[in-house]
Amino acid sequence: MVNIQWYPGHMEKARRDMQDSLKAVDMIIEVRDARIPLASANPMLDQMAKDKPRLIVLSKADLADPDETEKWIKRLSGDNAMVLALDMQHDKSARKQVIDAAGKLTEARRNRMIARGIRPRAMRAMACGIPNSGKSTLINRIAGKNTAKTADKPGVTRSLTWIHADKTLDLLDTPGVLWPKFDDQKTGQYLAVTGAINEDILNLKEIAVFAADTVRSHYPQTLKDEYGIEEDTPSEKYLEMIAQKRRLLKENGIPDEERAAVVFLHELRRGALGRITLERCDEEAEDLQQ
Ligand SMILES: Nc1nc2c(ncn2[C@@H]2O[C@H](COP(=O)(O)OP(=O)(O)O)[C@@H](O)[C@H]2O)c(=O)[nH]1
Numbered sequence: 123m124v125n126i127q128w129y130p131g132h133m134e135k136a137r138r139d140m141q142d143s144l145k146a147v148d149m150i151i152e153v154r155d156a157r158i159p160l161a162s163a164n165p166m167l168d169q170m171a172k173d174k175p176r177l178i179v180l181s182k183a184d185l186a187d188p189d190e191t192e193k194w195i196k197r198l199s200g201d202n203a204m205v206l207a208l209d210m211q212h213d214k215s216a217r218k219q220v221i222d223a224a225g226k227l228t229e230a231r232r233n234r235m236i237a238r239g240i241r242p243r244a245m246r247a248m249a250c251g252i253p254n255s256g257k258s259t260l261i262n263r264i265a266g267k268n269t270a271k272t273a274d275k276p277g278v279t280r281s282l283t284w285i286h287a288d289k290t291l292d293l294l295d296t297p298g299v300l301w302p303k304f305d306d307q308k309t310g311q312y313l314a315v316t317g318a319i320n321e322d323i324l325n326l327k328e329i330a331v332f333a334a335d336t337v338r339s340h341y342p343q344t345l346k347d348e349y350g351i352e353e354d355t356p357s358e359k360y361l362e363m364i365a366q367k368r369r370l371l372k373e374n375g376i377p378d379e380e381r382a383a384v385v386f387l388h389e390l391r392r393g394a395l396g397r398i399t400l401e402r403c404d405e406e407a408e409d410l411q412q
């Protein structure tokens with residue numbers, strides 16, 4: 123259904139660039155969307171950065187259901203992984219939370235340096251994630267106002283630009299972009315709903331109906347209150363009802379389902395329907411953890 127054009131050559135280059143950059147960092151900061159914590163993950167990262175400490179930032183937490191986010195934090199945390207859920211646009215403590223977590227994740231590494239008689243340097247991190255996950259927002263947040271870009275680091279082969287976040291943490295200023303896993307239809311649909319995939323290649327009406335179905339199954343009252351959609355309303359009726367409710371009519375008075383799809387997705391994405399998590403922790407199999 124979701125027919126996404128992607129270019130193996132382009133992706134292979136992105137993968138190689140990422141692999142190169144990974145050699146230069148002590149840890150990675152993986153940005154995912156709190157509304158779809160698995161669908162917005164990057165399948166290649168696990169192989170490429172298996173042994174690096176990882177901070178998973180669930181971005182857009184302000185748009186996600188806090189109860190679900192709690193579950194996801196527990197589920198995704200691990201020995202070598204910490205999880206933070208952040209509203210990166212408004213959370214004043216976002217920068218400190220990330221720097222503190224990075225400090226904890228790299229503590230062992232720093233201690234090893236000290237044990238070997240090396241004065242510990244700032245740890246190096248790279249923000250990675252799929253397009254639109256919030257990497258640039260995070261980097262801007264952490265970089266703060268008065269941070270200067272530092273010169274290339276010794277021992278780093280490629281010419282990389284670093285942002286000196288604070289005395290304990292340097293950030294690679296080029297975010298690592300990799301693509302999500304498209305081979306699973308549900309993943310593609312979730313990504314389309316949140317706006318992570320370019321809209322002109324999608325059938326918006328289908329995406330909107332999928333989104334409404336998902337919202338209804340977890341937040342039935344929301345669709346009832348907003349659009350009068352009941353729990354037994356057939357899905358073929360959704361867009362017509364949304365069009366009626368929002369007065370989206372064509373000249374002849376017929377409900378404009380195309381516009382209803384656009385309006386509905388817009389309302390959902392900007393949080394007008396409340397805080398909604400699309401991908402549910404309890405519904406995803408254990409072995410999906412990544
Ligand atoms: N509501 C909300 N929006 C966010 C948050 N973080 C990023 N965004 C928005 O998500 C979009 C993509 O962010 P961006 O940093 O450009 O993603 P990138 O493509 O990974 O660099 C932008 O419109 C941001 O304003 C967040 O925590 N909450």
Ligand SMILES: [Mg+2]
Pocket residue numbers: 257258259297
């Ligand atoms: Mg960006």
